[in-house]
Amino acid sequence: MLSKDLVAASAKPLILSILLYKESYGYEIIQTVKKLSGGNMEWTDGMLYPILHRLEAQELIEATWKTSEEGRKRKYYRLKKEGKAALAKEQKHWNLVNSTLTKIWEDRTCLT
Amino acid sequence: MLSKDLVAASAKPLILSILLYKESYGYEIIQTVKKLSGGNMEWTDGMLYPILHRLEAQELIEATWKTSEEGRKRKYYRLKKEGKAALAKEQKHWNLVNSTLTKIWEDRTCLT
DNA sequence: AAACATACATAGTAAATCTATGTATGTCAA
DNA sequence: TTGACATACATAGATTTACTATGTATGTTT
Numbered sequence: 397m398l399s400k401d402l403v404a405a406s407a408k409p410l411i412l413s414i415l416l417y418k419e420s421y422g423y424e425i426i427q428t429v430k431k432l433s434g435g436n437m438e439w440t441d442g443m444l445y446p447i448l449h450r451l452e453a454q455e456l457i458e459a460t461w462k463t464s465e466e467g468r469k470r471k472y473y474r475l476k477k478e479g480k481a482a483l484a485k486e487q488k489h490w491n492l493v494n495s496t497l498t499k500i501w502e503d504r505t506c507l508t
Numbered sequence: 509m510l511s512k513d514l515v516a517a518s519a520k521p522l523i524l525s526i527l528l529y530k531e532s533y534g535y536e537i538i539q540t541v542k543k544l545s546g547g548n549m550e551w552t553d554g555m556l557y558p559i560l561h562r563l564e565a566q567e568l569i570e571a572t573w574k575t576s577e578e579g580r581k582r583k584y585y586r587l588k589k590e591g592k593a594a595l596a597k598e599q600k601h602w603n604l605v606n607s608t609l610t611k612i613w614e615d616r617t618c619l620t
Numbered sequence: 621a622a623a624c625a626t627a628c629a630t631a632g633t634a635a636a637t638c639t640a641t642g643t644a645t646g647t648c649a650a
Numbered sequence: 651t652t653g654a655c656a657t658a659c660a661t662a663g664a665t666t667t668a669c670t671a672t673g674t675a676t677g678t679t680t
Contacts, residue, residue: 405511555669
């Protein structure tokens with residue numbers, strides 16, 4: 397089970413990344429994350445929806461209600477311009493931390 | 509400025525990694541992290557000490573007071589066996605999330 | 621002797637989280 | 651046709667967490 401902290405740190409970049417290439421809605425995002433992670437990340441809807449609402453409040457994404465052919469209503473989220481910029485920043489930060497960790501994991505002499 | 513979440517998620521693996529190869533103490537750990545990250549990660553002592561205390565309570569690290577040649581007292585932390593195992597787990601989890609993000613960043617077709 | 625760097629500690633406020641719960645509807649098998 | 655299950659979204663509020671602000675102490679430099 398992934399730590400709370402790691403889930404928290406990766407949720408925002410993951411969601412924004414998923415929405416970068418196509419609109420999606422809560423339920424589908426959960427499935428996408430599960431699939432992408434090889435079944436290791438299993439988000440609950442109760443944790444995702446508040447995050448989506450927050451990202452929407454921050455104007456990084458925006459929502460539209462649509463009705464699918466089967467008649468089911470879904471709230472589709474789309475990445476806004478500000479969201480794209482935020483994603484770039486998230487990506488930069490993640491890579492910074494990742495390279496710091498990688499450095500120490502691959503080369504112990506970096507500590508001296 | 510790195511997000512709170514990212515700092516939280518990386519603090520534990522970073523500290524354990526630093527202690528894997530040599531004993532260290534709070535003040536020095538802060539400097540090591542700063543140096544390793546190219547100046548991008550600047551931890552405050554107020555956030556680090558509670559984490560060290562927690563890791564100690566979890567028996568992942570253990571502390572010994574020592575007096576340096578200049579007469580200054582320092583609390584040196586050392587990685588315990590359980591800490592090594594915990595680090596391996598942290599590393600595995602981090603890499604899992606990292607590869608999920610990397611996958612989506614490098615290959616948009618993975619979403620389809 | 622003042623300023624600064626080194627070194628550790630924690631109370632308590634401030635904030636975030638996400639579990640538990642609720643609503644609603646479509647599909648399919650028995 | 652009804653019960654089970656999957657789909658789909660929402661949020662109050664208890665619980666947990668984080669870390670700022672503050673305090674102590676001492677060595678070094680100017």
